[in-house]
Amino acid sequence: MDDILLLEEVERYLRGEMTKEERTLFETRRKNEAELDQLVVEHTYFLLGLQTYGSIKTFKHSLTEVESKLISEGLIGLSPFNGKAKIVYLWKKYKRNIAVAASIAAFISILASGLMVTVSRKFGNENYRVLVDQINKTNREVNKLKSNRAIEKSAITKPEVDFRATGFLIDRKGYLITNAHVISRMKNIYIENRKGEFFKAEALYSDKEVDLAILKITDTAFKPVSSLPYSIKKENSELGEQFFTLGFPRNEIVYGEGYLSAESGSDGDSSAYQLNVSANPGNSGGPVINGNGEIIGIITAKDSKADGVVYAAKSKNIITLLERLKKSDNQFQVLKTPNKTELKKLDRVHQVKKMEEYVFMVVGN
Amino acid sequence: MVICALIRESKKGNPCLQKKLFLLDLGYYFRHLRINNRSVDILEQEQILLKGLALSDKNSIELIYRDNFSSIQSFVLNNNGSVDDARDIFQEAMIVLYENAGKDSFKLNCQIKTYIYSVCRRLWLKRLQHLGKFNTKLENIEDIIPVESEVEDHEKRNEDFNLMEDAMSKIGEPCKSLLNAYYLQKKNMQELALEFGYTNADNAKTQKYKCLLRLKKIFFAQYKNS
Numbered sequence: 001m002d003d004i005l006l007l008e009e010v011e012r013y014l015r016g017e018m019t020k021e022e023r024t025l026f027e028t029r030r031k032n033e034a035e036l037d038q039l040v041v042e043h044t045y046f047l048l049g050l051q052t053y054g055s056i057k058t059f060k061h062s063l064t065e066v067e068s069k070l071i072s073e074g075l076i077g078l079s080p081f082n083g084k085a086k087i088v089y090l091w092k093k094y095k096r097n098i099a100v101a102a103s104i105a106a107f108i109s110i111l112a113s114g115l116m117v118t119v120s121r122k123f124g125n126e127n128y129r130v131l132v133d134q135i136n137k138t139n140r141e142v143n144k145l146k147s148n149r150a151i152e153k154s155a156i157t158k159p160e161v162d163f164r165a166t167g168f169l170i171d172r173k174g175y176l177i178t179n180a181h182v183i184s185r186m187k188n189i190y191i192e193n194r195k196g197e198f199f200k201a202e203a204l205y206s207d208k209e210v211d212l213a214i215l216k217i218t219d220t221a222f223k224p225v226s227s228l229p230y231s232i233k234k235e236n237s238e239l240g241e242q243f244f245t246l247g248f249p250r251n252e253i254v255y256g257e258g259y260l261s262a263e264s265g266s267d268g269d270s271s272a273y274q275l276n277v278s279a280n281p282g283n284s285g286g287p288v289i290n291g292n293g294e295i296i297g298i299i300t301a302k303d304s305k306a307d308g309v310v311y312a313a314k315s316k317n318i319i320t321l322l323e324r325l326k327k328s329d330n331q332f333q334v335l336k337t338p339n340k341t342e343l344k345k346l347d348r349v350h351q352v353k354k355m356e357e358y359v360f361m362v363v364g365n
Numbered sequence: 366m367v368i369c370a371l372i373r374e375s376k377k378g379n380p381c382l383q384k385k386l387f388l389l390d391l392g393y394y395f396r397h398l399r400i401n402n403r404s405v406d407i408l409e410q411e412q413i414l415l416k417g418l419a420l421s422d423k424n425s426i427e428l429i430y431r432d433n434f435s436s437i438q439s440f441v442l443n444n445n446g447s448v449d450d451a452r453d454i455f456q457e458a459m460i461v462l463y464e465n466a467g468k469d470s471f472k473l474n475c476q477i478k479t480y481i482y483s484v485c486r487r488l489w490l491k492r493l494q495h496l497g498k499f500n501t502k503l504e505n506i507e508d509i510i511p512v513e514s515e516v517e518d519h520e521k522r523n524e525d526f527n528l529m530e531d532a533m534s535k536i537g538e539p540c541k542s543l544l545n546a547y548y549l550q551k552k553n554m555q556e557l558a559l560e561f562g563y564t565n566a567d568n569a570k571t572q573k574y575k576c577l578l579r580l581k582k583i584f585f586a587q588y589k590n591s
Contacts (some may be wrong), residue, residue: 003574003577003578004574004575004578007574007577008570008579009575042585043581044579046581046584046585047548049525049529049584050529050544050548050580051524051548051549052522052525052526053525053529053530053533054545054548055421055521056463056464056526056550057530057549058421058549059421059460059463060456060460061421062422062423062426063426063456063459063460064421066423066430067430067452070427070428070430070431070434075430075431075434075435075446076430076434076438076452122389123371154399172471204543265462347534348376
């Protein structure tokens, strides 16, 4: 407590808030007490440091904002003066990762939609619920009104959507992975980014057995990203491994974290994990990412009766599926699955920040 | 900027507030500048840019980026670096310029372009040398304009910055937000009490000092180690 009172006095002194008498008294004390004098000097230095810290932090923030604006304009990363051919050459030459080409989008808040859960049965477990969000009509209309006003420059006008789930990039050129059940009832598939822009996408492949589907953004308005900062884990993950998830149980990206609670899924399904994490309709197709920035799974379903029992397809399935497809089908040979993670040393906030650029809403009607 | 901190409730009016007003004027000025690009002489333009930069004004930052980034990128790419390296180096040079632009004593005797180029060049060669990719002694490098001492000052400040950031991350919540709101966002005790749910301003104040003591302890402990 004495420390606090003393500190308060020092701050009042430094800020010039003392009365004349107080000030004279304080200065006399300062002359006589070496400790107090030292505290004043030390605190002045410290406050200065704190202040500089604050102002540089603000400045860095502005820098980053300007940078992402310029990246999205193509001024950074793709220099307009050097011409395209040269840039390609430089990319080949240096083979480094070029900056994320997505800008931070202004967030458009849309009403949380009414949740109606699509129920499907898998492996005879009647509590098994896939996590696609079905959007009811009233909300859809409200959304439409709101978004018409908010999004003027969308790639295509906002389509009417009945379902919403999550998907993420597995190749920088606009290939996404999601669950097979997500798209099974969609006639038209769209990908929505965080700016509220929609891109037409089509399903290249869908496998109900492992519940995985590969989508390609066919829209020409979509610009390939420069590289993906995460990798897909080939090995199985261990019991107790911590992870985080990103998904769209709302019209806004939602973060969740949890741990791997069993090495098999519903009814002993060895192609899935059981996770302890909160997940809701809309989370289907979302990535499960461990601390190293490796995708270890993809959220598929949850137990409707038990709390926090969520199932995820193992990442190994993605790898096997892609390898199989590459052998059998030419169109998949261009796919380069990400195998390098840049998230390893980052703290969680920054991991999420980097990651969320590549996680999209998969919507459709 | 530093002055604002220590006299946040001083008698002679708050200099931070005056600066804010100035910033608004600047926004107007820039629109004007862009339209009649030729009408304002370059030195005057640069002085305005520097003032804007000192206030973290985004328009100024953007203009400096637009004018300079591509030449720095070419320099870094031609010298064993990547686009990411170029971004890093450029950001750091911007911080060096920012730190100096805020000083009354700072006078730029050359164009911003030359200054940034010199700083980036030194920073990059230093980094290359650190990585063992560049063997000439730094003392033998001649800057286009002398920036050696400024870069060194910056590196010292950068260490302090990292120490403070580290200490901030270690004190946890609500301390971090509390100190941030008071010392950096300059909110007063009533606002803090309301925002953080303390029963009154005095409670908030005691909490704030407790947090500050912890921050200082962690900061100086690391400071002595480094």
